[in-house]
Amino acid sequence: xxxxxxxxxxxxxxxxxxxxxxxxxxxxxxxxxxxxxxxxxxxxxxxxxxxxxxxxxxxxxxxxxxxxxxxxxxxxxxxxxxxxxxxxxxxxxxxxxxxxxxxxxxxxxxxxxxxxxxxxxxxxxxxxxxxxxxxxxxxxxxxxxxx
Amino acid sequence: xxxxxxxxxxxxxxxxxxxxxxxxxxxxxxxxxxxxxxxxxxxxxxxxxxxxxxxxxxxxxxxxxxxxxxxxxxxxxxxxxxxxxxxxxxxxxxxxxxxxxxxxxxxxxxxxxxxxxxxxxxxxxxxxxxxxxxxxxxxxxxxxxxxxxxxxxxxxxxxxxxxxxxxxxxxxxxxxxxxxxxxxxxxxxxxxxxxxxxxxxxxxxxxxxxxxxxxxxxxxxxxxxxxxxxxxxxxxxxxxxxxxxxxxxxxxxxxxxxxxxxxxxxxxxxxxxxxxxxxxxxxxxxxxxxxxxxxxxxx
Amino acid sequence: xxxxxxxxxxxxxxxxxxxxxxxxxxxxxxxxxxxxxxxxxxxxxxxxxxxxxxxxxxxxxxxxxxxxxxxxxxxxxxxxxxxxxxxxxxxxxxxxxxxxxxxxxxxxxxxxxxxxxxxxxxxxxxxxxxxxxxxxx
Numbered sequence: 350x351x352x353x354x355x356x357x358x359x360x361x362x363x364x365x366x367x368x369x370x371x372x373x374x375x376x377x378x379x380x381x382x383x384x385x386x387x388x389x390x391x392x393x394x395x396x397x398x399x400x401x402x403x404x405x406x407x408x409x410x411x412x413x414x415x416x417x418x419x420x421x422x423x424x425x426x427x428x429x430x431x432x433x434x435x436x437x438x439x440x441x442x443x444x445x446x447x448x449x450x451x452x453x454x455x456x457x458x459x460x461x462x463x464x465x466x467x468x469x470x471x472x473x474x475x476x477x478x479x480x481x482x483x484x485x486x487x488x489x490x491x492x493x494x495x496x
Numbered sequence: 497x498x499x500x501x502x503x504x505x506x507x508x509x510x511x512x513x514x515x516x517x518x519x520x521x522x523x524x525x526x527x528x529x530x531x532x533x534x535x536x537x538x539x540x541x542x543x544x545x546x547x548x549x550x551x552x553x554x555x556x557x558x559x560x561x562x563x564x565x566x567x568x569x570x571x572x573x574x575x576x577x578x579x580x581x582x583x584x585x586x587x588x589x590x591x592x593x594x595x596x597x598x599x600x601x602x603x604x605x606x607x608x609x610x611x612x613x614x615x616x617x618x619x620x621x622x623x624x625x626x627x628x629x630x631x632x633x634x635x636x637x638x639x640x641x642x643x644x645x646x647x648x649x650x651x652x653x654x655x656x657x658x659x660x661x662x663x664x665x666x667x668x669x670x671x672x673x674x675x676x677x678x679x680x681x682x683x684x685x686x687x688x689x690x691x692x693x694x695x696x697x698x699x700x701x702x703x704x705x706x707x708x709x710x711x712x713x714x715x716x717x718x719x720x721x722x723x724x725x726x727x728x729x730x731x732x733x734x735x736x737x738x739x740x741x742x743x744x745x746x747x748x749x750x751x752x753x754x755x756x757x758x759x760x761x762x763x764x765x766x767x768x769x770x771x772x773x774x775x776x777x778x779x780x781x782x783x784x785x786x787x788x789x790x791x792x793x794x795x
Numbered sequence: 796x797x798x799x800x801x802x803x804x805x806x807x808x809x810x811x812x813x814x815x816x817x818x819x820x821x822x823x824x825x826x827x828x829x830x831x832x833x834x835x836x837x838x839x840x841x842x843x844x845x846x847x848x849x850x851x852x853x854x855x856x857x858x859x860x861x862x863x864x865x866x867x868x869x870x871x872x873x874x875x876x877x878x879x880x881x882x883x884x885x886x887x888x889x890x891x892x893x894x895x896x897x898x899x900x901x902x903x904x905x906x907x908x909x910x911x912x913x914x915x916x917x918x919x920x921x922x923x924x925x926x927x928x929x930x931x932x
Binding site: 365366368369372373376386387389390391393394397398401459460461463464 | 859861862898
Binding site: 693694697698700701704705706728731732733734735736737738762 | 883884885886887888890891892894895896900901902904906907908909912913
């Protein structure tokens with residue numbers, strides 16, 4: 350993990366232990382991009398939830414992190430989780446609160462969506478799932494419909 | 497070398513303009529120094545204005561050489577962006593509207609254009625027109641860059657001030673050992689609610705407060721979003737081991753809350769800040785007893 | 796500047812006994828296996844000894860996700876069954892805000908500002924500390 354010090358990285362998600370690495374890396378990356386403490390915590394928590402999803406439901410995968418810049422110059426951090434697992438058959442339901450297909454409190458996808466600014470899921474049954482989340486520095490979280 | 501010379505006569509209008517700007521750098525800078533935009537911004541001396549003009553001419557020449565006269569992101573502009581922003585900002589501060597600043601920038605074109613036309617008097621009219629057009633496009637781009645930079649500076653300033661306002665508008669008051677209060681005044685939107693939540697929770701830690709009072713007497717309206725934020729704040733405080741009381745719910749707001757069908761369910765509410773303080777003190781084990789009224793006679 | 800990741804140590808979280816109370820201090824990044832292990836260890840310790848309360852100090856924990864949150868809530872519910880009370884102490888503001896945003900408010904969980912307040916809470920008679928004044932189902 351030579352790239353550990355940088356924002357850009359590609360981390361494997363294969364075990365419990367990898368989740369801890371993911372959290373540490375996302376914390377460092379968020380600090381570097383310039384997020385405040387509360388936003389860092391939200392991002393790390395979202396990353397932890399999504400990485401666990403990748404591990405538990407996707408049978409493992411990778412996290413890619415990158416620094417992004419919005420059209421107006423706002424700095425952001427993008428996290429992309431991808432796996433080659435069974436995919437999510439009913440995305441809408443998976444995003445609703447309380448839905449769970451494994452252990453945990455069913456807060457994985459729906460909950461982490463509330464912790465970030467932009468949230469995209471791309472899932473093909475049988476071919477895997479990619480979840481891409483982005484947060485922007487010091488932009489208040491917009492009220493989300495249904496939240 | 498000979499061939500190269502021959503090529504040069506065929507150079508694109510943009511390059512021709514670049515050559516012209518380098519050749520006439522001094523004259524252009526001198527003429528600009530007399531224009532209102534330079535004259536009013538650089539008040540220390542005329543030399544200062546001429547210096548500033550030279551720097552901009554150099555940047556324009558560089559952009560023209562790179563054949564990127566239409567591109568506000570051309571590398572040549574990078575070095576002068578800050579200076580342009582300063583000039584734009586100075587004019588705005590002097591009370592000029594954006595349109596007025598823009599027309600002052602537009603006024604920089606004619607002096608250069610006259611020079612160019614005079615320089616190319618020997619050239620074929622078609623060529624002359626092409627070069628004049630290229631120059632005017634280039635100056636248009638300069639105007640765009642300046643306005644863009646000035647606007648983003650303004651936006652940054654507004655953002656900074658908004659944040660400061662948010663912080664100033666959220667004082668945390670220690671009412672008693674273990675009791676803090678935030679009197680909220682004015683409209684609560686999503687961004688401000690966030691600041692309030694963070695400020696209050698940090699105060700809970702710093703002051704070891706077991707009780708936190710959110711007083712909304714000064715909040716004109718409560719919609720479902722604000723109510724949601726209040727509930728989140730209460731829930732977060734509870735997770736930290738503190739109890740949050742919302743006070744100052746005016747009758748109109750109470751009506752709205754009922755009308756909107758909002759469930760403040762788990763939120764502890766009190767009519768006034770005094771009532772809330774009384775409740776917290778009682779919970780802390782301190783009891784307030786009214787002193788017997790003076791002159792009261794018992795019969 | 797140290798850029799090295801601190802490898803999370805697998806194993807047990809130390810559990811300290813103070814009279815009738817067990818004190819657990821969580822620090823840094825707790826990986827899932829360790830959290831589950833703690834839950835089990837606590838149940839065994841409570842069953843084997845006669846403690847009346849457990850304090851879990853999480854002031855050193857930077858993030859609590861739904862997994863760790865669930866472990867804390869389940870540990871509390873479980874100690875309750877064993878006739879002891881659990882207090883989670885010292886949650887950081889950023890962690891609390893995030894949990895609420897995540898949708899996890901743990902209304903059943905007993906909380907305190909710090910270990911001292913948690914011990915004071917446990918010293919009170921059982922009925923007096925229902926946070927919302929309602930009985931447990």
